Amino acid sequence: MRKSFEHQLEDLNQDLLKLGSMVEERIHKAITALKNKNDELAQQVVENDDEIDDYQMEIEQECINLTALQQPVAKDLRRINMVSKMATDLERIADLAQNIAEIALELSASDYVKPLVDLPKMGEIAQEMIHDALDAFVNSNADKAKEVAQRDSKINDLDEQILRELLTYMVEDPKTVQQSNDLIFVSRYLERIGDHVTNICEDIVYIITAERVSY
Amino acid sequence: MMENETKTIEIKDLDFYYGDFQALENVTFDIPENKVTALIGPSGCGKSTFLRTINRMNDLIDGTRVDGDVIVEGDDIYKDEIDVVELRKEVGMVFQEPNPFPKSIYDNIAYGPRAHGITDTEKLDEIVENSLKHAALWDEVDDRLDQSAIGISGGQQQRLCIARALAVDPDILLMDEPTSALDPVATAKIEDLIDDLKEEYTIVIVTHSMQQAARISDYTAFFLMGEVIEHGPTQKIFEKPENQKTEDYITGRFG
Numbered sequence: 282m283r284k285s286f287e288h289q290l291e292d293l294n295q296d297l298l299k300l301g302s303m304v305e306e307r308i309h310k311a312i313t314a315l316k317n318k319n320d321e322l323a324q325q326v327v328e329n330d331d332e333i334d335d336y337q338m339e340i341e342q343e344c345i346n347l348t349a350l351q352q353p354v355a356k357d358l359r360r361i362n363m364v365s366k367m368a369t370d371l372e373r374i375a376d377l378a379q380n381i382a383e384i385a386l387e388l389s390a391s392d393y394v395k396p397l398v399d400l401p402k403m404g405e406i407a408q409e410m411i412h413d414a415l416d417a418f419v420n421s422n423a424d425k426a427k428e429v430a431q432r433d434s435k436i437n438d439l440d441e442q443i444l445r446e447l448l449t450y451m452v453e454d455p456k457t458v459q460q461s462n463d464l465i466f467v468s469r470y471l472e473r474i475g476d477h478v479t480n481i482c483e484d485i486v487y488i489i490t491a492e493r494v495s496y
Numbered sequence: 497m498m499e500n501e502t503k504t505i506e507i508k509d510l511d512f513y514y515g516d517f518q519a520l521e522n523v524t525f526d527i528p529e530n531k532v533t534a535l536i537g538p539s540g541c542g543k544s545t546f547l548r549t550i551n552r553m554n555d556l557i558d559g560t561r562v563d564g565d566v567i568v569e570g571d572d573i574y575k576d577e578i579d580v581v582e583l584r585k586e587v588g589m590v591f592q593e594p595n596p597f598p599k600s601i602y603d604n605i606a607y608g609p610r611a612h613g614i615t616d617t618e619k620l621d622e623i624v625e626n627s628l629k630h631a632a633l634w635d636e637v638d639d640r641l642d643q644s645a646i647g648i649s650g651g652q653q654q655r656l657c658i659a660r661a662l663a664v665d666p667d668i669l670l671m672d673e674p675t676s677a678l679d680p681v682a683t684a685k686i687e688d689l690i691d692d693l694k695e696e697y698t699i700v701i702v703t704h705s706m707q708q709a710a711r712i713s714d715y716t717a718f719f720l721m722g723e724v725i726e727h728g729p730t731q732k733i734f735e736k737p738e739n740q741k742t743e744d745y746i747t748g749r750f751g
C-alpha cells in the first residue's frame with residue numbers, strides 16, 4: 282500500500298544522508314586546511330558552498346511536495362517536517378565550515394604559535410557526531426541520537442579550554458592577538474556546529490518518539 | 497479525558513449481532529456534547545452499524561441483537577422504556593447519498609414537524625426558514641421553495657437533508673459519510689456547516705477521508721473488525737496515536 286509514497290520517503294532519507302556526508306567532508310577539509318595551511322583545500326570549501334545550498338533547497342522542496350501531495354500524518358508528518366529542519370541545520374553547519382575555511386586562508390601566511398591539536402580534535406568530534414546522528418536517523422535509534430547529543434559537552438569543554446589557552450597567549454605576547462582571535466572564532470564556530478548537531482539529534486528523537494526533548 | 501465536557505452519549509460494553517454474526521464487540525466510549533466525533537476505520541468494520549445503534553435504526557433489520565448500554569441523554573435506550581419515535585426526533589440522521597423526498601423543498605423540511613403534529617402554517621414557515629438557514633441553504637433556495645427537491649444540485653440536496661434533520665429540533669446529528677458523493681466545493685460547504693452546527697448540536701460523523709476527520713472533528717474513534725481500537729482527541733490520534741494499528745491505518749499502511 283502507498284508504494285510510491287514509501288519510495289519517496291526512502292529517497293528523502295537518502296538525500297538527507299547525502300547532504301550529511303557532503304557537510305562532513307566540508308568540515309574535514311576546512312579543519313585540515315587550517316591545520317596544514319592548505320590553501321587549495323580551503324578554497325574548495327569556500328567555493329563550493331552553492332552546491333550545499335542547492336541541495337538543501339531541493340530537500341526542502343521535496344518535503345513541501347510530499348506534504349502537499351501525500352498529506353502525511355503521525356510519524357510520516359513528523360519525519361517530513363524534521364528532515365526539512367535537519368537539512369537547514371546541515372546547511373548552517375556547512376556555512377560555519379566555510380567560515381572556518383576563510384580563516385584558514387587568512388592564517389596560512391603566518392606560523393602558528395604552537396601546532397594545532399585541540400581544534401582538529403573538536404573538528405573530528407563534530408564530524409563523527411554528524412555521521413553517527415544520521416546513522417541514528419536511518420536506524421530509527423533514539424538512544425543513539427541521545428548519546429550523540431551528549432557528546433556536545435566534549436566540544437563545549439574543548440571550546441572553553443581553547444579560549445583560556447589562547448587568552449593566555451594574547452596576554453603574554455600582543456603580536457599573537459590577531460591569530461589567537463581568529464582561532465577563538467574557529468573554536469566558536471565548531472562549538473556552534475555541535476549545537477546544530479544537537480538540534481538534529483533532538484529532531485531524530487522527536488520523529489521516533491513524538492516527544493520533544495532538549496539536550 | 498473529557499472531564500470538563502458533558503457526555504451526551506455513553507456507550508458501555510456494546511455488542512451487536514446480525515443473526516449469528518457479531519458486528520460490534522465490547523465498544524465503550526463517551527461522546528461529548530457540542531463536539532464533533534468522527535468514526536473512522538476500514539470498510540465493514542462496523543461504523544454504520546454503530547451509528548445506527550444510537551437511534552435504534554438497526555431495529556428495522558430482522559434478527560439483530562444488542563448487548564450492553566447505549567445511554568442517550570441519560571436514558572438507556574435499549575433498557576429503559578423509551579419512545580423510539582421520540583428518540584429519533586432527538587437523534588437525527590443524514591446518509592451518504594442525499595435522499596430528498598420527491599416533493600417540494602418546503603414539504604421536505606416540513607415533513608418531520610408535520611409528522612410530529614405541527615399544523616400551524618406560520619409556525620411551519622418559520623421552521624422551514626430557520627432550518628434552511630441553519631443548513632446554509634436558505635439564500636440559494638428561498639425563491640423556489642415550491643420547486644421539487646429533486647431538481648437541485650447534489651450538494652444542495654445534502655444540505656436539504658441536513659435541514660430536514662434539523663427541522664424536528666434534534667440534539668444529536670448522526671452523519672454517515674455525508675460528503676462522499678459530493679465535489680470538493682460542496683464538501684467544503686458541508687464541513688463549514690458542521691463546524692457551525694456543533695454550537696448547538698452533538699455530531700457523530702462517519703468518514704473515509706482521514707483529512708476530513710482531521711479537519712472537522714474534536715474526537716476520533718478508530719474501528720477495526722467491530723472493535724474500537726483507539727479513541728481520543730483528534731489531534732492526538734493524528735499526531736501521536738497510541739496503537740500501532742491506528743498509526744498503520746491513518747498513514748495508509750493498512751493491510
Ligand SMILES: Nc1ncnc2c1ncn2[C@@H]1O[C@H](COP(=O)(O)OP(=O)(O)OP(=O)(O)O)[C@@H](O)[C@H]1O
Nearest residue numbers: 514517519537538539540541542543544545546557
Ligand atoms: N443488514 C445486515 N445484515 C447482515 N450483516 C450486515 C448488515 N449490515 C452490515 N452487515 C455486516 O456488518 C459488518 C459491519 O458493516 P457496516 O456497514 O457497519 O460497516 P462500515 O464500517 O459502515 O463499512 P463501510 O465503510 O463500507 O460503510 C460488515 O461485515 C457487514 O457485512
Ligand SMILES: [Mg+2]
Nearest residue numbers: 543544545672
Ligand atoms: Mg458504512
